[in-house]
Amino acid sequence: MYGALKPLLFRVDPERTHGWALSYLSMVQRSGWLRGSIARRRPDPNPRLSVSAMGIQFPAPLGLAAGFDKDAEAHNALLAHGFGHVEVGTVTPEPQDGNPRPRVQRFPDHRALVNWLGFPNDGQQTVADRLEEHPPEGVVGVNVGPNKDSTGEAALADYEDAAARLARYAAYLTVNVSSPNTPGLRSLQEPEQVAELVARVLDALDEAGHPRPVLLKIHPDAGGAETRQAAEVAVDAGASGIVAVNTTSEKPEGLGDPDQGGLSGSPLSGRATQVVEQVYEAVGEEVPIVGVGGVETGEDALDKIRHGATLVQAYTGFVFRGPRFPGLVHEEMLATMDDLGVDHVTDLVGEAVDGD
Numbered sequence: 001m002y003g004a005l006k007p008l009l010f011r012v013d014p015e016r017t018h019g020w021a022l023s024y025l026s027m028v029q030r031s032g033w034l035r036g037s038i039a040r041r042r043p044d045p046n047p048r049l050s051v052s053a054m055g056i057q058f059p060a061p062l063g064l065a066a067g068f069d070k071d072a073e074a075h076n077a078l079l080a081h082g083f084g085h086v087e088v089g090t091v092t093p094e095p096q097d098g099n100p101r102p103r104v105q106r107f108p109d110h111r112a113l114v115n116w117l118g119f120p121n122d123g124q125q126t127v128a129d130r131l132e133e134h135p136p137e138g139v140v141g142v143n144v145g146p147n148k149d150s151t152g153e154a155a156l157a158d159y160e161d162a163a164a165r166l167a168r169y170a171a172y173l174t175v176n177v178s179s180p181n182t183p184g185l186r187s188l189q190e191p192e193q194v195a196e197l198v199a200r201v202l203d204a205l206d207e208a209g210h211p212r213p214v215l216l217k218i219h220p221d222a223g224g225a226e227t228r229q230a231a232e233v234a235v236d237a238g239a240s241g242i243v244a245v246n247t248t249s250e251k252p253e254g255l256g257d258p259d260q261g262g263l264s265g266s267p268l269s270g271r272a273t274q275v276v277e278q279v280y281e282a283v284g285e286e287v288p289i290v291g292v293g294g295v296e297t298g299e300d301a302l303d304k305i306r307h308g309a310t311l312v313q314a315y316t317g318f319v320f321r322g323p324r325f326p327g328l329v330h331e332e333m334l335a336t337m338d339d340l341g342v343d344h345v346t347d348l349v350g351e352a353v354d355g356d
């Protein structure tokens with residue numbers, strides 16, 4: 001069905017298509033009957049793929065990356081489609097429009113997207129109301145960030161505010177310092193800033209009475225030493241995991257405007273895996289890594305895992321493969337594990353690095 005519709009859908013502005021997908025998914029979200037019938041049409045989660053990390057039981061390794069369901073309109077529908085977890089957000093304290101449209105480009109020949117959305121979202125109160133109305137029926141994390149006009153101290157306060165407001169609904173919180181589309185945001189990935197940010201968000205969660213694992217989401221455009229240091233400092237400050245990576249602002253020629261937007265999908269894959277490996281070397285013995293960037297097949301997911309990821313996420317692969325994407329990836333993972341004679345997916349974590 002998606003295969004037949006795709007040529008038509010791909011003629012329309014990507015954000016418009018995304019809006020249609022969300023309308024369908026939010027209808028599914030509101031109907032227990034539809035969710036049940038979708039969930040029944042896919043295989044039950046296979047225990048060989050279940051992952052326990054950060055005190056959370058994930059039924060399967062592949063989750064939906066932040067940015068697809070920014071406003072918690074569809075988390076339960078997306079879980080019904082077979083994602084092992086869904087990361088809602090990025091949510092900021094106040095609602096904001098983001099950059100003027102158009103602000104997403106599709107590159108089907110490269111299996112890639114470029115976006116410069118700038119965190120459009122409904123704000124923490126509306127997202128909290130939706131999560132209250134539709135309590136997560138699986139693992140839902142919430143990714144938080146600052147409003148566009150908040151800089152310096154105000155930006156740090158925004159993270160605390162959004163995290164504390166949304167924690168009660170979330171299995172974990174992700175602190176996003178890595179989008180290329182909010183000016184100044186990536187400077188928060190510098191070590192002193194990371195330490196303060198993680199510690200303050202953890203304190204804010206404690207004060208709110210909802211302690212939760214906090215993950216730091218990093219970008220792929222720093223050097224290896226800088227990346228390792230950011231991960232170490234975050235973990236020392238109490239982070240429970242690292243999400244690696246966000247989109248890259250280093251785009252090959254022909255893929256979008258060199259000065260604007262972040263590239264995701266297949267062309268990001270190799271770089272993302274390299275960052276996963278760097279983070280694994282730095283903190284892999286202490287915390288789990290969520291590998292993101294160009295995961296489109298089971299093979300891609302296993303590659304991230306073999307380089308140190310415990311869990312994986314994807315966004316762009318879902319756009320290109322459609323609603324059956326999570327089920328297909330998990331089936332492909334199991335088939336490859338059979339070929340390799342591997343019993344459980346976690347047996348492969350870091351294998352390509354540890355074996356060097």
Ligand SMILES: Cc1cc2nc3c(=O)[nH]c(=O)nc-3n(C[C@H](O)[C@H](O)[C@H](O)COP(=O)(O)O)c2cc1C
Pocket residue numbers: 065066067068070089090104113115117119143176179217245246247263264265266268292293294295313314315316317
């Ligand atoms: C249209 C679009 C919007 C995104 N919005 C967010 C966001 O709000 N917050 C965030 O942390 N990452 C966001 N991302 C980044 C993804 O979560 C992911 O890190 C990145 O796309 C790499 O994964 P992929 O290659 O599987 O897409 C967005 C990505 C895309 C394509």
